[in-house]
Amino acid sequence: MGGGQLVRTAATFAALTGESVEVTDVRGAREEPGLKRQHVAALEAVAAACDADLAGAEAGSERVAVDPGALDGGETRVDVGTAGSVPLILDAVLPLAARLEAPYRVTVSGGTDVQWAPPLDYLTDVKLPVLRAHGLDASVTPTRRGFYPAGGGAVTLTVRPSTLTPLDLRERGRLRHLAVESAASESLREADVAERQADAAVEALQSTAAVPVLRESAYDETASSGSVVTVVAAYEHARAGFSALGERGTPAEAVAEGAVESFRAFDRTPASADAHLADQLLPYLALAGGVYTTPERTAHLETHADLLGTFGFDVDVADADGVVRVSR
Template identity: 50%
Template sequence: MLTIDGSNGGGQLLRTGLALAVRTDTPLRFESIRGSRPDPGLRPQHLAAVELLADYCDADLEGARLDSETLVFEPGESRTQTLSADIPTAGSATLLLDAVLPLATAIDAPLTVTATGGTDVKWSPPVAYVRHVKLPLLARFGLDAALERSSVGYYPAGGGEVTFRLSPSSLSPIELDERGSLAAVDVYSKASTDLEDSDVADRQADRASDRLDAADVPLGERAVEYVETDSTGSSITVRARYDRTLAGFDALGEPGRPSETVADMAVDDFERFHGTRAAVDRHMADQLLVFLALAGGRIAIPEATDHVRTHRSLLAEFGYDVSLESEGGTVTLTSSGDSAD
């Protein structure tokens, strides 16, 4: 049984570890889960990922309960093609994708996962980021996955629903060490219907577009929508399309935060990224690591965050070697992709 120290990691470490345990049929013991967090242990969204993958492979579980800091996960032999997860309140539904996507290169039949909870909430990728940045970028390297949004869930009530559809996939090496020229920047803005009279989604999109245009950035798609939700909220995602890659930058509305400020937050993140030589944004850097380990390749990232370093250590526990080099302000991750698979 492989033992993982989770004291320096968060939910991403748990989700990736579980996915790799299923892929490699490795019994796994997590200790000190999220041990450095103010609220250590399994939260609802983490427990949902554990139970989802346990249902998928008929795993034996110990410690699968809220606030538990220790978990034993022993994969079984059966496989299920249709799964569902209901995350209480506004726990992130999109983060479940990180526990499921790595299975796409190991399954031999399509897999469908329906999740309810928060779709546009703090500390997780909003639906627009997943649909317009993450999945299209991975599709370039052979991953066959799609996301459908039935409803949007904001904090605190949640109530959003998304469906992931994965098909058996074969990955080519992920070569993202250069991004090429900027082709266009797209703006996706949405808000709950109770904010339509205040034009919140329109104002977010207008502000982002105006700032980008003033900076001579080529503008691309623009989408504004108002959606029925259980809680009031708004969100914006700015997607940068380069010749060789995609990058995304998002922000959420909050009480007392003007719509223009929400847009500024996303555009500011884009401008900081555009001033670097990185090929993927800082959030994607962490999310791509497992695919780099599986397929091999090179990725230029903005910085070697604690998340990236901790994730590399986890991959090494499973036999995947991902090297990290920093030179001239550029951090590059490299993998041969030929170790544990």
């Protein structure tokens, strides 16, 4: 039985271990069970890197099987066809660097900044810097942003054979600086949406923390109108990110406040990884070992850790001094 995240991780670790895997009752508890197009796209992206045979990899399927070959790399393109999350698809590919025999490049089209998933700027400016500091050799080249419902964004990921080092994130250290990254569709330029999001976030952060606050705002031609703001917190030994998406009828300033408040809540804890990162670092912890802390247990974190255990990678999730300690 598995949700979308478990399907992605199962495919990734099938490729990494060379073991065939079958996932049944896919999203069985959902109102519309079975694979969505974004899950199929992730399966296709992983399969192309290792010449895997896929069975049941189609929208609506409640069973999927992956029979991997060698991780020989290469190049492919994957089109979600909807606003399904591009960063989540790329997340399934990134860990393959640990076992790749040659570089692998994949271009994914879909939604770059959508609900229920970290946005593109989180991937490029939070997750990737943390992983690069621990041996990952990967680069991301965005071509276009894509918002709900049309999607239409495009991002190219290149991963190269990498030797991962243990994730030593016991302590995050002091806060060094903050960065605000605000983006909106070109159609929202006249209303100054990107600038207003950025200005409101910077003002709120400057009243919160006595550190430099960097600022960037930009507009993109997009198939659907939308906006996103991300607050990046750079600590001595860690990074964290907090995002909010614009919604029709919600002022840009209120969107920014949502991201800022999420940062404030995290900063009040001693944790070294925010909730999204704690979940997304698990494959690398499984492969290279290490330790990090996060403010709370989530269902995603625990089910993800349980799945890794079925591949022989035991991860310990334990309460410790007001945070949750994740280690291997």
